[in-house]
Every structure is written in C-alpha cells, then in structure tokens.
Amino acid sequence: GAVVSQHPSRVICKSGTSVKIECRSLDFQATTMFWYRQFPKQSLMLMATSNEGSKATYEQGVEKDKFLINHASLTLSTLTVTSAHPEDSSFYICSAKMDRDYEQYFGPGTRLTVT
Amino acid sequence: GQNIDQPTEMTATEGAIVQINCTYQTSGFNGLFWYQQHAGEAPTFLSYNVLDGLEEKGRFSSFLSRSKGYSYLLLKELQMKDSASYLCACMDSNYQLIWGAGTKLIIKP
Numbered sequence: 001g002a003v004v005s006q007h008p009s010r011v012i013c014k015s016g017t018s019v020k021i022e023c024r025s026l027d028f029q030a031t032t033m034f035w036y037r038q039f040p041k042q043s044l045m046l047m048a049t050s051n052e053g054s055k056a057t058y059e060q061g062v063e064k065d066k067f068l069i070n071h072a073s074l075t076l077s078t079l080t081v082t083s084a085h086p087e088d089s090s091f092y093i094c095s096a097k098m099d100r101d102y103e104q105y106f107g108p109g110t111r112l113t114v115t
Numbered sequence: 116g117q118n119i120d121q122p123t124e125m126t127a128t129e130g131a132i133v134q135i136n137c138t139y140q141t142s143g144f145n146g147l148f149w150y151q152q153h154a155g156e157a158p159t160f161l162s163y164n165v166l167d168g169l170e171e172k173g174r175f176s177s178f179l180s181r182s183k184g185y186s187y188l189l190l191k192e193l194q195m196k197d198s199a200s201y202l203c204a205c206m207d208s209n210y211q212l213i214w215g216a217g218t219k220l221i222i223k224p
Binding site for chain 1: 145146148155156157158159160163202206210211212214215216217
C-alpha cells in the first residue's frame with residue numbers, strides 16, 4: 001500500500017513554455033502533499049506544502065507565480081512550472097502523507113529538462 | 116537555525132559493516148528518518164526513530180540519542196546494491212522534514 005505516482009517521469013520542454021507535473025496517491029487519501037526539487041548531487045529542497053482544498057504554502061525563495069500548485073482532491077496534486085527556463089531543469093519529487101501519519105510516501109520523481 | 120550534518124561520502128567493502136552518522140539541530144523534534152536514494156530515483160523509507168535507542172530491521176539498524184542530537188544508520192553484510200545516497204531527515208515542531216545533504220555510500224568488491 002501507500003503508492004504515489006508521478007507523471008510524466010521525464011519531460012523536455014523549450015524555454016518559455018509551461019510544464020505540468022501530476023502527483024497521485026493511488027491507494028490512500030493524501031491530506032498533505034509536498035513538492036521537492038533536487039539538483040544533481042544535492043539533497044532534497046522543499047518547495048511547497050499543499051493541503052487539499054487550500055492554497056499551498058511556499059518555502060522562502062520559491063516563486064508561487066512561477067510554480068503553481070493545485071491540490072484539488074485528496075489523491076491529486078499538480079505542479080505547473082510556468083515560463084520554464086534552463087535553470088529550472090531539475091528532478092522534481094512529490095510526496096504525500098495521510099492524516100495523523102508521520103511518514104511521507106514519495107513518488108518516483110520527474111526529470112525536467114528545459115532547452 | 117536548523118541544521119542536519121552528515122558525511123558527504125563514505126566507502127566500504129562488500130560484506131563489511133558501515134555506520135553513517137547524522138547530527139542535527141532543529142526547532143522542535145518529532146522524529147528522525149533515514150531514507151535510501153539511488154541515483155535518479157526518489158527516496159525510499161528505511162527507518163524512523165523518535166525514542167532513544169536502537170531500532171533493528173534486518174541488515175539495517177538506526178540509532179537515536181535525542182540528548183546528543185545524534186543518530187546513525189548501521190548497514191551490515193554490505194551488498195553492491197547498497198551503493199546509494201543515504202539521507203537523514205528530522206521532523207521539526209511543525210511536522211516538516213528538514214533534510215541533510217545525504218551521504219553517498221560507495222561499495223567496493
């Protein structure tokens with residue numbers, strides 16, 4: 001149990017375009033979802049925390065107008081990278097947790113390359 | 116401020132034992148996690164400690180000392196597939212995970 005999927009697993013887009021990444025909890029209801037970014041040889045950096053039905057809470061330095069997060073249901077959260085630039089190229093990972101549970105279950109990640 | 120420290124890289128021999136240390140300073144503490152991450156993949160859960168002591172799970176064990184702000188992950192009978200990064204993460208008073216930079220473990224035959 002506690003499986004999280006992400007789609008797409010890899011995406012290449014041109015500079016200036018927008019990319020949407022989906023994160024789904026397949027067999028549980030995720031009251032909270034987290035979006036992370038990881039650059040090569042670095043640790044996970046939390047971008048934002050989203051609770052179902054409410055606005056996401058962004059970490060300091062993360063532009064909310066550039067990284068749009070929608071957590072419309074208890075099983076789906078989306079991250080849209082708007083007007084992508086090459087420096088946005090990274091590994092984006094989502095995780096989800098159930099209510100009153102401490103463990104975060106990670107999706108397999110999405111490799112974004114902006115050319 | 117909040118800080119998690121762990122070694123950047125360690126090397127060990129197949130079949131041996133290795134201990135990866137993690138020290139932490141966080142605002143509040145609601146437990147410490149160890150995750151394994153292979154290159155290009157998402158982290159996978161290894162252990163969770165919230166009380167002092169040693170938790171053993173097969174070849175992997177995790178230890179916590181809250182008074183010292185210290186944890187270690189012990190890997191026994193190392194296998195080549197254990198080559199990965201090992202991430203230490205603490206849950207703070209807001210139940211957010213604060214991540215260490217990870218320790219890259221290289222296993223040699």
